[in-house]
Amino acid sequence: xxxxxxxxxxxxxxxxxxxxxxxxxxxxxxxxxxxxxxxxxxxxxxxxxxxxxxxxxxxxxxxxxxxxxxxxxxxxxxxxxxxxxxxxxxxxxxxxxxxxxxxxxxxxxxxxxxxxxxxxxxxxxxxxxxxxxxxxxxxxxxxxxxxxxxxxxxxxxxxxxxxxxxxxxxxxxxxxxxxxxxxxxxxxxxxxxxxxxxxxxxxxxxxxxxxxxxxxxxxxxxxxxxxxxxxxxxxxxxxxxxxxxxxxxxxxxxxxxxxxxxxxxxxxxxxxxxxxxxxxxxxxxxxxxxxxxxxxxxxxxxxxxxxxxxxxxxxxxxxxxxxxxxxxxxxxxxxxxxxxxxxxxxxxxxxxxxxxxxxxxxxxxxxxxxxxxxxxxxxxxxxxx
Amino acid sequence: xxxxxxxxxxxxxxxxxxxxxxxxxxxxxxxxxxxxxxxxxxxxxxxxxxxxxxxxxxxxxxxxxxxxxxxxxxxxxxxxxxxxxxxxxxxxxxxxxxxxxxxxxxxxxxxxxxxxxxxxxxxxxxxxxxxxxxxxxxxxxxxxxxxxxxxxxxxxxxxxxxxxxxxxxxxxxxxxxxxxxxxxxxxxxxxxxxxxxxxxxxxxxxxxxxxxxxxxxxxxxxxxxxxxxxxxxxxxxxxxxxxxxxxxxxxxxxxxxxxxxxxxxxxxxxxxxxxxxxxxxxxxxxx
Ligand SMILES: Cc1ncc(C[n+]2csc(CCOP(=O)(O)OP(=O)(O)O)c2C)c(N)n1
Ligand code: SF4
Numbered sequence: 236x237x238x239x240x241x242x243x244x245x246x247x248x249x250x251x252x253x254x255x256x257x258x259x260x261x262x263x264x265x266x267x268x269x270x271x272x273x274x275x276x277x278x279x280x281x282x283x284x285x286x287x288x289x290x291x292x293x294x295x296x297x298x299x300x301x302x303x304x305x306x307x308x309x310x311x312x313x314x315x316x317x318x319x320x321x322x323x324x325x326x327x328x329x330x331x332x333x334x335x336x337x338x339x340x341x342x343x344x345x346x347x348x349x350x351x352x353x354x355x356x357x358x359x360x361x362x363x364x365x366x367x368x369x370x371x372x373x374x375x376x377x378x379x380x381x382x383x384x385x386x387x388x389x390x391x392x393x394x395x396x397x398x399x400x401x402x403x404x405x406x407x408x409x410x411x412x413x414x415x416x417x418x419x420x421x422x423x424x425x426x427x428x429x430x431x432x433x434x435x436x437x438x439x440x441x442x443x444x445x446x447x448x449x450x451x452x453x454x455x456x457x458x459x460x461x462x463x464x465x466x467x468x469x470x471x472x473x474x475x476x477x478x479x480x481x482x483x484x485x486x487x488x489x490x491x492x493x494x495x496x497x498x499x500x501x502x503x504x505x506x507x508x509x510x511x512x513x514x515x516x517x518x519x520x521x522x523x524x525x526x527x528x529x530x531x532x533x534x535x536x537x538x539x540x541x542x543x544x545x546x547x548x549x550x551x552x553x554x555x556x557x558x559x560x561x562x563x564x565x566x567x568x569x570x571x572x573x574x575x576x577x578x579x580x581x582x583x584x585x586x587x588x589x590x591x592x593x594x595x596x597x598x599x600x601x602x603x604x605x606x607x608x609x610x611x612x613x614x615x616x617x618x619x620x
Numbered sequence: 621x622x623x624x625x626x627x628x629x630x631x632x633x634x635x636x637x638x639x640x641x642x643x644x645x646x647x648x649x650x651x652x653x654x655x656x657x658x659x660x661x662x663x664x665x666x667x668x669x670x671x672x673x674x675x676x677x678x679x680x681x682x683x684x685x686x687x688x689x690x691x692x693x694x695x696x697x698x699x700x701x702x703x704x705x706x707x708x709x710x711x712x713x714x715x716x717x718x719x720x721x722x723x724x725x726x727x728x729x730x731x732x733x734x735x736x737x738x739x740x741x742x743x744x745x746x747x748x749x750x751x752x753x754x755x756x757x758x759x760x761x762x763x764x765x766x767x768x769x770x771x772x773x774x775x776x777x778x779x780x781x782x783x784x785x786x787x788x789x790x791x792x793x794x795x796x797x798x799x800x801x802x803x804x805x806x807x808x809x810x811x812x813x814x815x816x817x818x819x820x821x822x823x824x825x826x827x828x829x830x831x832x833x834x835x836x837x838x839x840x841x842x843x844x845x846x847x848x849x850x851x852x853x854x855x856x857x858x859x860x861x862x863x864x865x866x867x868x869x870x871x872x873x874x875x876x877x878x879x880x881x882x883x884x885x886x887x888x889x890x891x892x893x894x895x896x897x898x899x900x901x902x903x904x905x906x907x
Contacts, residue, residue, distance in 0.1 A: 263693050295685060296720070303685035303720070306689060311651070311689070311694055329681070438674045440648055440702070443672060449660060449663075
């Protein structure tokens with residue numbers, strides 16, 4: 236297939252996602268305001284108001300109802316979308332699990348933000364990772380281009396017959412939602428053929444079904460087992476969709492993970508989200524100093540790319556996981572995941588907890604802590620306060 | 621039964637009859653949305669299906685929103701002559717689902733909402749709800765509830781929705797007429813159906829219809845409809861405007877174990893509550 240370039244636009248993250256959503260043509264939307272997602276909701280309202288997006292937009296009274304209403308729309312055959320952040324995602328939680336359990340194809344954009352209390356409107360990943368057991372595919376964008384591209388891919392992955400799972404597209408609050416970047420878009424007709432109209436409907440008056448009734452123990456575990464299989468299957472579908480996307484867009488950075496300067500790296504830095512960009516800068520600088528460091532970006536957090544992470548960790552002298560979320564009484568969330576996968580390998584894994592509640596982390600600090608690891612001076616877990 | 625072939629309701633439970641009567645009117649192109657409640661259990665498990673129409677089960681607080689989504693989705697697909705019906709208990713409606721109900725009513729969503737009111741959380745074993753009446757025993761009000769029932773149909777009517785009605789399973793044609801009317805109207809339609817419950821109200825399961833009838837005859841459950849803001853009594857409630865025609869509340873509560881410990885003073889309080897309610901109704905009719 237030939238690469239066809241669409242318009243190149245300057246967009247803040249929220250508007251880039253809204254633009255992708257408009258191109259994906261959902262039939263039903265429901266979004267409730269919360270910082271830093273709100274300007275996306277406003278943009279979508281504008282699109283609907285002007286008729287640029289022909290969708291029913293339900294002006295719900297809460298996030299719980301936002302997720303509930305698009306769930307109703309999804310099981311009755313519509314393509315749907317919502318977005319939220321932080322407290323909103325928590326308030327939605329009951330429905331997030333409900334939707335996951337029913338494997339409704341839904342796309343939600345999560346502008347990541349710290350969780351109260353105390354109040355914080357700034358970025359970290361605590362809200363996003365707290366949904367890791369809800370049977371949702373979860374991916375994280377590194378920059379605004381990613382947020383646009385991944386939103387389009389999310390619809391395709393979610394609605395793939397081999398998958399049929401809801402997808403969460405995470406992107407860092409303010410850092411991406413409110414930063415204007417250059418975005419290469421796809422032409423509308425290319426998007427149309429990339430994600431053709433949805434074919435899936437549980438509401439059929441001629442063949443009535445009960446959606447989500449009581450399941451006895453043997454049935455319940457069977458439902459969960461099938462969801463597990465769908466999650467595992469989604470890994471290949473995500474890669475396939477990435478390939479197809481590369482063919483039409485010319486951008487190839489999408490899969491489950493991305494490895495930067497990995498080949499000969501003795502030490503690896505592991506992270507997901509926007510600060511991967513800063514880590515990249517730090518890696519470049521350290522490479523200039525002759526230090527053999529590489530970067531492993533986690534693009535897809537659920538399903539966790541166990542095999543890839545394991546393969547990449549093998550034979551390294553050390554790995555340092557950067558966490559913007561913490562499981563209290565245990566450790567950094569990404570750190571725990573990585574360590575669990577490194578079981579049986581000799582690679583020592585270190586965990587740094589930083590950037591919570593939006594606290595700035597500079598490439599200098601990333602360099603400093605990496606050097607501590609290289610010199611054998613790093614403890615298992617360090618908090619950058 | 622026409623629409624429910626085998627179900628898991630208690631003996632004497634009116635819910636299957638009430639659903640049957642509803643579906644007889646709304647027909648095959650009905651989607652039921654059912655939040656956590658006795659009806660969830662009555663609807664059975666993944667291995668069977670006692671309903672002949674699609675049922676979307678819902679988390680406790682979410683049914684009005686799920687119904688809003690279904691309705692929007694069917695509309696956007698150009699589907700015609702369908703009814704999206706929420707079928708929820710008093711707890712799901714008046715307590716945990718209240719915000720969602722109010723939101724859907726305020727947005728005038730194109731759905732029919734039926735609250736079948738058994739006046740407590742029955743599915744979890746008879747705990748008080750905001751719609752449990754004054755004086756009633758429940759497992760969380762062991763010596764009787766101290767607060768009065770939340771006036772839900774009136775609260776919904778205050779949202780200026782096109783149609784609100786009350787009903788009772790003992791007056792099935794009145795109920796079905798109201799469903800029929802609701803079906804013809806667009807927007808948010810609300811029907812509040814008093815639904816006696818033998819184990820929860822502590823009465824013999826053969827008495828369900830008798831008790832549903834006494835609730836109307838004593839005036840504790842007036843039958844009315846509010847169409848585009850216009851209030852109208854229906855069925856035998858029309859004559860009960862005359863206080864002498866109403867049976868004393870005692871004749872309603874005496875059959876029910878949940879009111880067994882009521883003092884004379886409590887009974888008077890309940891009677892006063894009923895009388896005051898009818899004074900208000902008089903005011904509504906004059907308007
Ligand atoms: C969020 C949540 N809280 C509590 C419950 C437990 N629960 C299930 S059904 C129910 C009571 C339902 O009462 P009501 O709505 O009056 O319907 P009924 O059982 O009387 O038919 C409760 C408390 C639940 N399912 N979800
Ligand atoms: S507990 Fe009451 S409402 Fe519930 S099924 Fe039994 S009789 Fe019906």
